[in-house]
Amino acid sequence: MSKVPPYGKVKEGREEEILDPEIAILDSHHHLFDRPHLRYMQEDYQDDVNAGHKIIGTVYIETQAFARVDGPEELRPVGEVEFANGLANKMTSGVYGPCRVAAAIVGYADMTTGDRVAATLDASIAAAPQRFRGIRQIAIAHPDENALRFLTHRPPPDLLKSPAFRAAYRHLAPRGLSFDATVLHHQLPELAQLADDFPDTLIVLNHAGLAMAMDSGPQAREEGFQLWRRNMKELARRPNVVCKVGGFGTSYWGFGFNERTDPIGFRELSAAWRPYVETAIEAFGANRCMMESNYPNDGRSCGFVPLWNAMKYIVQSYSAEEKTALFRGTAEKFYRVDLSLAETVHEKTRA
Template sequence: MREAAPAGSYLPPTERRHERSDEEILDPDLEIIDAHHHLYDRPGARYLLDEYAGDVALGHRIVGSVYIEIMAMARTWGPEHLRSIGEIEFANGIAAMAATGFYGDCDVAAAIVGYADLRRGHAVGEVLDEAIARAPERFRGIRQITLEYDDPAMSAYISNPPPRGILDHPDLVAGLRELGRRGLVYDANAFHHRLSDFSRLADEVPETVFALNHTGFPLLIGLSEDQRREEIAAWRRDLRELASRPNVVCKVGGLGQVFLGFGFDSRPVPPTSRELASAWEPFVVEAIDAFGADRCMMMSNFPVDGRSCGFVPYWNALKYIVRGASREEKEQLFQLTAERVYRIDRPSRS
């Protein structure tokens, strides 16, 4: 059994895979907004600006990024419902450091997605307004993880899981409406068997943009081949249904997590980008076909997906999968959708 995650975490300790020295950068001039990554400092798991900037420096042209909450750097004082503001302040400070250019040309955390308990309904507006006040140029949305599962073995991968029933809470819709009133995004994170709940909620709150995490997060670990086929069919059906909602966009990536059952995290030799592309292509292609390039954005989910592969082969795999797309489609996938959804206005640097 894998070791448990640090207290307060939804993730196991990060075990980075070494980069493959034989990988050249595909399409090196393609500008990328990394639509989803994390930064944190925990016992045995450090990934801060230096580490992310080091990954960016490996060669892919990452020009900006979206910081996503991971229950890190919360305040230890003040009202409980406002303590998550600490993480937004932390991310905003990281962004200010990156904006100096000292760490490279990437605008790290150009947009910030924080945490708030949307079950507070209309009262969550206090948290949102405080977040806007603390990071007015960068705060762009809220993620409240809603991972639910029945297999107790999953506790080896998710320590301190979120409470069950969030997606069914009677005040959730009111909380989502508070996001829409402020032009903020709801980052939707649940395993694929709850995709129909996101369709229901997107219908109830059409004024709020939903950004679906991790390609709809197929939960496929530990399944037989027949079970795997059944679950992929269910994921595909519900993803297509969700894509019919115009206020939903899809983040394509996060496929290096253990939950998909590819086993790259346990291999003695890290995979090449072509191996990753072979495994990931059906999921990437399905998502893009369902949503369209103008409603999809590529994400790294680093350092979490670093358990399966290095940063260079990760992005090479995504680029290789869409090698047949037009230049305009690639620009939508890798940059423009994220800029539009998260309202990123990158300053020119002299």
């Protein structure tokens, strides 16, 4: 059991100087929800954004929050899309700050329903026609049941291989929708096969492929890293796959920061994360990588300020063009977001 309460490090590190404060960031992966004992809503995220980094927009990612409680089962996930789109509309007023929260939205659909998923997709598009960009259904699988203990929603085993999933998956590309894939590193070959079988469907790999090292010793960690590295390089050969670089605050990586009660700064984070960040960018290239906060989930391990400082510190020697791609450009392109006006408003607000 973690010594730190859920998301207990969220506000840590705000005394740190903001590295490269001029870098504009499109946070490509964050969540909002209001559950018993776990609440992280727009005002909480705004509080983190206002801590100093130049977050000009975000991609809202589903957690099966705010689903409808009645009506047809396949339409219940649309409630979360409606929530996120309503929030996005509110944020365009500028009253709540210049950051365009939920500028793009990735919702949930039950991909085990085969062709019936079409109703979910079409209703989600109708609910957020300017922002709905794709769906995510977590596909994490592991032979050790204990490895799944942090999942709030358990996916069916062998989800990516199931005929029903593949029948549902065929409905994405004709609608211009992508699939956000959350898997562990040993599942990356399955994802590569999916990319090969459906070359017209864009896959966005979440959390850099989660090199599972939770509850692992040094030798197992090194073996896992090498397998992850090989699998990432092989997956990157598929041009229809892009990679989110982040999620390192989750327990799966086994860094142990979530178990500590002392403050953790960006230098310590960057030292631990660097091999994974650099490997992911080397495999996919900056133009196919996008940085993410995975907040508030990564708040179990580090504060919002140190998290982004660590990411900036790791890539400090990269070119200006590469940094632009990593922190905003790739996400803008693949989620089809235009934040040029939001950046202008941001600059006027800060002036």
